Amino acid sequence: MNMASRPVARRDFFTLGGLSLGVLCPLGLSLPRVLANESRSRGKKQINVIFLFLQGGASHVDMFDMKPDAPDDIRGKYSPAATNLTGLQLSDQLPGLRACADKFSLIRSMYTTKPVDHGEGDVHLMCGSPVDKNLQAPGIGAVLSLQQKLDSRFLPFVHMGNMKHPSHTAPGFGGFLGHQYDPYVLTQDPNSPTFAVREFEPVPEVDPSRLAGRRTLLRTLDRYQAERDSAPESARARDTFTEHAFQLATSQKAKEAFDLSRESARVRDTYGRNRVGQGMLLARRLVEAGVRFVTIQGYVDTGIYAWDHHWGIFGHLDKQLPIYDRCYSALLNDLSDRGLLDTTLVITAGEFGRTPKLNKDNKGPGRDHWSNCFSLTMGGGGVKTGVVVGASDRFGAVPTERPVSVADFVATVYHALGLDPHAEFVAQGRPMKMLPHGSPVQELF
Incomplete structure (x- = not known):
């Protein structure tokens, strides 16, 4: 199965600095998938x-x-x-x-x-x-x-x-x-005085308690690193995009846009x-x-x-x-x-x-x-x-x-x-x- 046709499991949702991976991944759009597509x-x-x-x-x-x-x-x-x-x-x-x-x-x-x-x-x-x-x-x-x-x-x-x-x-x-090629859907009114891209509904399989704080993020990064070190080459390639997705979630450029x-x-x-x-x-x-x-x-x-x-x-x-x-x-x-x-x-x-x-x-x-x-x-x-x-x-x-x-x-x-x-x-x-x-x-x- 090639990467473009693989289903995407959206399992983790993190919020940092007002922008979240969950924000970027509604309706099946996976940010790691987005980055993987760049390699094509x-x-x-x-x-x-x-x-x-x-x-x-x-x-x-x-x-x-x-x-x-x-x-x-x-x-x-x-x-x-x-x-x-x-x-x-x-x-x-x-x-x-x-x-x-x-x-x-x-x-x-x-x-x-x-x-x-x-x-x-x-x-x-x-x-x-x-x-x-x-x-x-x-x-x-x-x-x-x-x-x-x-x-x-x-x-x-x-x-x-x-x-x-x-x-x-x-x-x-x-x-x-x-669904990994669905768009990111923004439903808020950009003219609203309270308009901001912060947190959106998490995917159903994620426990809301996992969304809180840097401790959760650090635990997940630790687990991700351990899995990456022991994964086969194809999985490590996908993990590279995931790693970049974490970086993008905290990027100033994304928030400013x-x-x-x-x-x-x-x-x-x-x-x-x-x-x-x-x-x-x-x-x-x-x-x-x-x-x-x-x-x-x-x-x-x-x-x-x-x-x-x-x-x-x-x-x-x-x-x-x-x-x-x-x-x-x-x-x-x-x-x-x-x-x-x-x-x-x-x-x-x-x-x-x-x-x-x-x-x-x-x-x-x-x-x-x-x-x-x-x-x-x-x-x-x-x-x-x-x-x-x-x-x-x-x-x-x-x-x-x-x-x-x-x-x-x-x-x-x-x-x-x-x-x-x-x-x-x-x-x-x-x-x-x-x-x-x-x-x-x-x-x-």
Whole structure:
């Protein structure tokens, strides 16, 4: 059995200096496993990803693909407005993004053939393959963790927010690679005055009495040393990663990465003093510290599917669009100013779009699920910026130029990261490809 396919026993949980191995190992992600994966490096250029997930399905016709000449029940209440790119217009509700449209690219011809259900759409968008409850394809961050080295010896990828639908597997997790490739899930609100990464729930098999104090840590280190001295070579190799994990648990760099108080009030204000804005700022800090893939749940004040506007869509968007516009433009400008945009791929997307035609809900008009056409943004990290790919019809209902499937989108991210979509992993006795379908959008490279 090779190391990548071994199950991980999470038996020890230590807390030192405000950061714990338990914090770094929820949901099956083993910090020693993370470090072991570093030894598999092939020396490729490091590209990182920040993915703002507009869970619920954001309305393309109210944000990125305006239809001002359509009937009232399609065009909605917002108007198109000029950007800093000649010929490109976005919603008048997105002034920050209109001022930095040269820092991202836009795909207006996305579509999915999958049923327009939230949980299924979430999983599909984050892995590019259909939902399979028996052998679910892994998320992009999981494949990145498997295939590439972590130069900074830090967490491979992080999810901010619990994005799991009750009836489906959690989107973007390890899938058939195993739970050791699941992300670290951060559920606290980074905008809270009490936000800090300290202690999390220990794994069930660990007695809470073992979590207290340095005495426990020292006893465990002694036991670990004794076992290491008598272990075979393969076990000693794994122990090397465990030893490094102990060191990382007390590293100042790790603790500082999660410490938003180190940012100035001006920077924090620029991103917006809310869950999503501070989450985007934290994502930038984590990427700087070495995290390779960060997903932020975009707006959760009305539930996890907060962009699911079946009713009262404009009342919701009046609140949500300024938050989205502010934090997204702040991140792009911040990354650019720091020289990080070329190595950081920034994505904003929902699992599908919204119906072009407004419904007549009693609580106010809304837009329902729509899989035939939607928009997403991506740019940086080796992907061109300032490019518009594809177009939709006069109602925003179907692509008319350059249709791009969800599998194509994921293949584009794979290409940017230098991942091998055809690499196989044996799961339940079957060879499984990371991404069996999809072709990169070459116009973005």
